[in-house]
Amino acid sequence: MSKLKIEGVSRTFPPSRQGGEPTRALEPTSLSVADNDFITILGPSGCGKSTLLRIVAGLDRATSGQVLLDGAPVEGPGPDRGMVFQSYTLFPWLTIAQNIAFGLRERGMPEAERLKIAHEWCQRVGLRGFEQHYPKQLSGGMQQRTAIARVLANNPKIMLLDEPFGALDNQTRALMQETLLEIWERERKTVMFVTHDIEESIFLASRVVVMSARPGRVKADIRVDLPYPRHYTIKTSPEFSALKAQLTELIRSEAQIAAAH
């Protein structure tokens, strides 16, 4: 059953100056995401993949088309579509526990109850003992784990991630991918994950959607039939390598087009 339906969504940005050309960031794109599926959107930078995600989140408006979540059209941002950003977006004035409880508070949940949930989530993402810390005192990886917990504590219908590990070093990034995958294998949330990292897109997803260079459109839609639970050693398996080679070919030509602009 499809949870999320993207129907002919396009985005054109108005010209930045009078008489300029409008920028076509996203060609009309259709995509449907099945319930409990983990899909990654893979594409070179500037291909409109983040724009697509922001439209799903309701943070940006589609020029044409519509997004349906459980059959209801998306009108603006809401707690049913939690988002993890590439930049560190924890509220610096709140502790880790308060950050995780933010959405619950907006919903009007009593303090004792929401802090209980926040503590549970701290534990689940491996941040036990850091509940009373401020974001500044945490490493980038820990901050992004908190951001994931903050979204999941809110129990959204779908989790959106916009290159959440893009600013992390390679080792931390690999560990974060494993953490996210573990959480997903346990929670089975519907996830839409944007990245430009080929390995990341395969390792995490059950389905990789490849986008072309600007103006963005779906170029390929590839199933990843690697078994769960996935161990990091899967990255060296022949199946993984074959997929990686295939996606590298697809992305390479697009990256060349993107780089030429």
Added chain:
Amino acid sequence: MLRPLEPVSNAARVGLGVLFFVLFVALWAWATLGGYVSRTFLADPLTMAREGYELLVKHGFLYDIGMTIWRVVGGFVLAAVIAVPLGILMGTYKPIEAFFEPFVSFARYLPASAFIPLLILWAGIGETQKLLVIFIGSVFQLILMVAVAVAGTRRDLVEAAYTLGAKDWGIINRVLIPSSAPAIAEILRLVLGWAWTYVIVAELIGSSSGIGHMIVDSQALLNTGQIIFGIIVIGLIGLVSDFLFKLVNRLLFPWSLA
């Protein structure tokens, strides 16, 4: 020794800061006690200290200091009570900003001291007039600076709050205000410093109490020792209030520091 942006140790920082005051007083003492400057124009440090002591003990100068502090604080609080909420609204809602911003930008350049004759006409020479001078001098600056601070809230924090289910009220109350609170506190500290310059001007004209009034009186008597003492007292109060503000900010916003 001196290298660009090279940090300085704490001990050296305090030492150098004190050194300036020592040199300054030494130069002053040398010029006045050495007879290089006429006493009519500039009292020496010892005379100044004696005059200051007499002011405090015999002439009830503490009362003047109290009056001045009350005027600054009163006028400033009045300004802050109006400016902070209005600034937050302007920073949040662009149409409100578009409505007020041009006028406030214009009013900001009106010198508060030039209003004194008008204010005397409207409000007499009582306390209301003094408070109004401080108010006019600080309110427009505060409004604009607070609006800029609130408008400068990180967009990604606001977006994150939206995707967590925050509505407009939640965005203002639990994102915009807490995120710009340290900046607003800093603005208050800064503008309070400016308010001090307005209060003295207000007290120079048509006043029967306050540090500014004492300075005018001393001028009539050519008592430069008292004038300098008054100026130093203002500086000291400023220093203390600044220190208190910084302390309170540190206690209120531990997260904004490393």
